[in-house]
Amino acid sequence: MRRDTPPPPGVPEQPGVPEQPGLPGMPERLFVCTPSKLAAYEDCPRRYRYGYVDRPPPPKGPPWAHNSLGASVHTALRNWYDVPAAQRGPEVVPRLLRGTWVREGYRDVTQEREIWRRALGWLDSYVAALPAEPLGVERVVAARTPVIAFSGRADRIDRRGDELAVVDYKTGRVQPTERDAAGSAALALYAFAAQRMFRRPCRRVELHHLPSGTVATADLTEQSIDRQVRRAEQTATDIRAAEQEVAAGGDADEAFPTAPSQLCGWCDFRRSCPAGRQWPGQEPWAAVERPLVTADDDPDT
Numbered sequence: 646m647r648r649d650t651p652p653p654p655g656v657p658e659q660p661g662v663p664e665q666p667g668l669p670g671m672p673e674r675l676f677v678c679t680p681s682k683l684a685a686y687e688d689c690p691r692r693y694r695y696g697y698v699d700r701p702p703p704p705k706g707p708p709w710a711h712n713s714l715g716a717s718v719h720t721a722l723r724n725w726y727d728v729p730a731a732q733r734g735p736e737v738v739p740r741l742l743r744g745t746w747v748r749e750g751y752r753d754v755t756q757e758r759e760i761w762r763r764a765l766g767w768l769d770s771y772v773a774a775l776p777a778e779p780l781g782v783e784r785v786v787a788a789r790t791p792v793i794a795f796s797g798r799a800d801r802i803d804r805r806g807d808e809l810a811v812v813d814y815k816t817g818r819v820q821p822t823e824r825d826a827a828g829s830a831a832l833a834l835y836a837f838a839a840q841r842m843f844r845r846p847c848r849r850v851e852l853h854h855l856p857s858g859t860v861a862t863a864d865l866t867e868q869s870i871d872r873q874v875r876r877a878e879q880t881a882t883d884i885r886a887a888e889q890e891v892a893a894g895g896d897a898d899e900a901f902p903t904a905p906s907q908l909c910g911w912c913d914f915r916r917s918c919p920a921g922r923q924w925p926g927q928e929p930w931a932a933v934e935r936p937l938v939t940a941d942d943d944p945d946t
């Protein structure tokens with residue numbers, strides 16, 4: 646997940662244009678956001694500025710192999726549902742994966758071929774468990790609050806009896822836990838938007854980790870969803886304040902401070918960021934050649 650999507654109908658998103666203060670007495674415009682936009686600011690305000698405020702943005706580093714792998718697998722799973730139901734079976738998986746394969750970021754052809762075989766193995770095992778007709782596949786969901794206009798693209802939305810479940814595919818090296826599912830801001834916002842759009846309860850959220858074949862689930866509550874919505878609104882308020890500070894002539898580096906950590910090694914903007922360059926950079930293919938770990942064993946978290 647964590648991919649940007651168009652804003653809800655009627656709500657313009659203008660990357661690079663700071664939010665303008667409203668006229669006195671006028672309601673503030675809603676802050677248009679996606680899970681990735683909010684997460685970028687929460688992870689590091691400077692990364693948010695490089696990605697969403699500065700125009701032109703600073704140059705990004707080279708493409709990451711793990712992003713190529715994730716995009717390839719996600720698209721293959723989406724295209725599974727374009728195959729007529731009677732023809733769906735493991736035999737179509739190689740064709741689907743070949744059709745969606747993104748080649749960027751790998752060390753060389755040998756590594757790319759090895760990772761292709763690995764992804765094929767994940768999909769071979771996983772497709773048998775796919776529901777015949779989910780409610781939505783890569784479905785855009787959107788909702789508004791008094792502060793934000795949120796939208797995002799859910800990997801899958803399933804019907805489970807009278808309720809809905811949000812399913813997120815994961816292809817990274819870290820096996821997610823139930824705590825990750827319960828604490829995911831993105832999943833809670835998808836559940837919030839899905840239950841408003843489809844007028845059905847949506848409390849179940851699931852992280853389907855294809856490399857390990859595991860599913861981490863959580864049953865959210867109205868309170869836990871509400872907490873994440875309030876948190877998103879607070880982040881939006883903070884971003885708007887920083888953007889208005891810059892629009893009023895404030896120092897952009899102070900308004901959007903750096904938050905350096907080991908994650909700088911994976912940041913697209915590390916080469917343009919004085920604080921990030923203090924941390925060693927990762928090779929574009931580093932994440933796909935490291936072994937699977939649990940969250941507790943991961944040195945990067």
Ligand code: SF4
Nearest residue numbers: 689692909912918921
């Ligand atoms: S390199 Fe680190 S400090 Fe700099 S923008 Fe990226 S995450 Fe933030």
